Amino acid sequence: MPVDTEIKVELPNAKDAFEALSQKRAVVNYASIDNRRKRLKKLLQWIMKNRDRIKAAVYKDFQKPGVEVDVTEIYPVTGEIKQALTHLDQWMRPTKVDATITYLGTRSEIRYEPKGVCLIISPWNFPFNLSVGPLVSCLAAGNAALLKPSEDTPNTSKLIAEMVDEVFEDEVMVMQGGKELATEILAMPFDHIFFTGSPGVGKIVMKAAAENLTSVTLELGGKSPCVVHKSANIKDTAKRIAFGKFLNNGQTCIAPDYILVEEGIKNKLITELKSQVNKLFGEEGQISEKASSYGRVINERHFDRLNDLMQDAIEKGGKLELSGEIRKAPRFFHPVIISDVPLNARVMMEEIFGPILPVVTYKEESEVIKVINSKPKPLALYFFGSDKKFREAVLQQTSAGSVCINDCVLQFTHPNLPFGGVNNSGIGKSHGYYGFLAFSNEKPVLKQKRGFALSYFFYPPFTNRMKALIEPILRWL
Numbered sequence: 001m002p003v004d005t006e007i008k009v010e011l012p013n014a015k016d017a018f019e020a021l022s023q024k025r026a027v028v029n030y031a032s033i034d035n036r037r038k039r040l041k042k043l044l045q046w047i048m049k050n051r052d053r054i055k056a057a058v059y060k061d062f063q064k065p066g067v068e069v070d071v072t073e074i075y076p077v078t079g080e081i082k083q084a085l086t087h088l089d090q091w092m093r094p095t096k097v098d099a100t101i102t103y104l105g106t107r108s109e110i111r112y113e114p115k116g117v118c119l120i121i122s123p124w125n126f127p128f129n130l131s132v133g134p135l136v137s138c139l140a141a142g143n144a145a146l147l148k149p150s151e152d153t154p155n156t157s158k159l160i161a162e163m164v165d166e167v168f169e170d171e172v173m174v175m176q177g178g179k180e181l182a183t184e185i186l187a188m189p190f191d192h193i194f195f196t197g198s199p200g201v202g203k204i205v206m207k208a209a210a211e212n213l214t215s216v217t218l219e220l221g222g223k224s225p226c227v228v229h230k231s232a233n234i235k236d237t238a239k240r241i242a243f244g245k246f247l248n249n250g251q252t253c254i255a256p257d258y259i260l261v262e263e264g265i266k267n268k269l270i271t272e273l274k275s276q277v278n279k280l281f282g283e284e285g286q287i288s289e290k291a292s293s294y295g296r297v298i299n300e301r302h303f304d305r306l307n308d309l310m311q312d313a314i315e316k317g318g319k320l321e322l323s324g325e326i327r328k329a330p331r332f333f334h335p336v337i338i339s340d341v342p343l344n345a346r347v348m349m350e351e352i353f354g355p356i357l358p359v360v361t362y363k364e365e366s367e368v369i370k371v372i373n374s375k376p377k378p379l380a381l382y383f384f385g386s387d388k389k390f391r392e393a394v395l396q397q398t399s400a401g402s403v404c405i406n407d408c409v410l411q412f413t414h415p416n417l418p419f420g421g422v423n424n425s426g427i428g429k430s431h432g433y434y435g436f437l438a439f440s441n442e443k444p445v446l447k448q449k450r451g452f453a454l455s456y457f458f459y460p461p462f463t464n465r466m467k468a469l470i471e472p473i474l475r476w477l
C-alpha cells in the first residue's frame, strides 16, 4: 500500500505532551499484566496487518528492499513483543532474596516498578525497529512513552505516528521533528530517557538528562573492528562479513567498520570478499542501481561524507580493491573495499556508517590489540578464526559492547542476550529482559518481623558489650 506523499509537519508543544502523559502515569503504571499484554498484542496485530505499509514507508525513505525490512525492521520488533508476551509474568514477579546471618528474621524481595513517563529518541538507520523495539520494552515495563523518531526518515516517522494513534489511547505519544524539537522535549523531567544515535548527540542527551537527574540508556555507535586470523575459514568469513557490512548499505551501528587481517591471508580474503559481495547484492554479476537487494545512502549529506572518506583514504595511499558506480542524485553508492589503508586516514578514525570497508593488515597478534585499544571502546567486536589462545587474548585485552565469533551482527537479535555499548558506544542495555529492566526501577523491599530484631544489637548507647560484639562480626561475617 503506498504511503501519502505529503508529509505534514506538526508543531506539538513538548510541555503539553509531557503533562498529558504525566496525567496518565498512575493509570499506566498500575496496569496489570493483562493490560500490558493487551497493549502489546494490539501492537503486534497492527504490525502484522500493516507490513506492506511499513515496507512502503521505509522504501520511500531510503529504498530499503522489502525483504530486508521484514528481516531487519519488522522481525526484531515482533520477536521482542513475543518474547515479552511469553515472559512478562516471570519478569514482573518480585525476586525473592535470601537473608544473610545478620539479616536473619527479615524477608526481602526486589520489585520491578515502572519508571513512569519515558522518552524514546531514535535514529534513521533502522527507523521502525529502533523506535518501536524500545517502545515494546517500555510498555512491557508498564510506562507511558513519548517517542521522537528521526526527521531523516519522514515517511516511516509519519507511519509510526499513525500506528500510535490507531493502537494506543493516550499512554503513548509521537512527536515528529528534528534537533529543535528534541531540545525542547529534553528539557522535560522524564523518568527515563532511551536514546539511540551518535555518541556526539548522546553527550547532549546525557547533559540534558543531568539537569533533571533522569536516568538514561544510551545506545550509541563507534568503530566496530573485525579481526580475521589465519585459522579462519575464508569463504565463510567473507560471506558473513559481506552480509554484515553491506546490509542496509553499511548504515548499521554494529556493522564491521574495518577489517584487521593477518598479512598472509589478505589477498585471499579480499578476492573472496569481492566475489561474495557481488553474489549477495548483485544481479547478473554486478551491483547496479537496478539491484533489488541493495539499498541507498540516507541523504546527500551522508553521501558527500562517504565520498570524502573514500577520497581521503585513496589520497593517503589506500588501494581501491572494489568499487563501481557512485551517483549522488539517486544516492547510489557501490560497495567499496580499500586495502593498505594507513591508520591516519579518516576512514580509520571516524565511524564509517556506510558501504566502505577498509582492510588493514597485521603481522604480530599484539598489533591487533594495540589498534583496537587505540580507539574508543566499540559497540561490537568480531573475531573470525579457530585459534582459541589468540581469540581469548583479544577478548580479554580489549573491551566492546558485544562480541560475535565467526559471524557478524547476529548478536543483536538474540532474544536472551543483552544489547548495548560501553562508554563511548553506549550506557545501559536493551532487548528482552534487559530492555524490561532498563525501563523499570528495581525496588528492594525489606520486611522486618515483629518484636526482637537482630539489628537491636547495633542500636545506641554504644556500650563496651556492644563493642565486643562488633569485633567478631567484622572479622567473620
Ligand code: NAD
Binding pocket: 121, 122, 123, 124, 125, 126, 130, 148, 149, 150, 151, 177, 178, 179, 182, 183, 186, 196, 197, 198, 199, 201, 202, 204, 205, 218, 219, 220, 221, 222, 252, 253, 254, 351, 353, 379, 420, 421, 425, 426
Ligand atoms: P543522531 O545522533 O544524529 O540522531 C539521533 C536522534 O537524535 C534523531 O532523532 C535526532 O533528531 C536527534 N537529535 C539530533 N540532534 C539532537 C540534539 N542536538 N539534541 C537532541 N536530539 C538530537 O544519529 P543518526 O544519524 O540518526 O544515527 C546514526 C548514529 O546512531 C550512528 O552513530 C550509529 O552508530 C548510531 N546508532 C546506534 C545504534 C545502537 O543500537 N547502539 C543503533 C543505530 C544507530
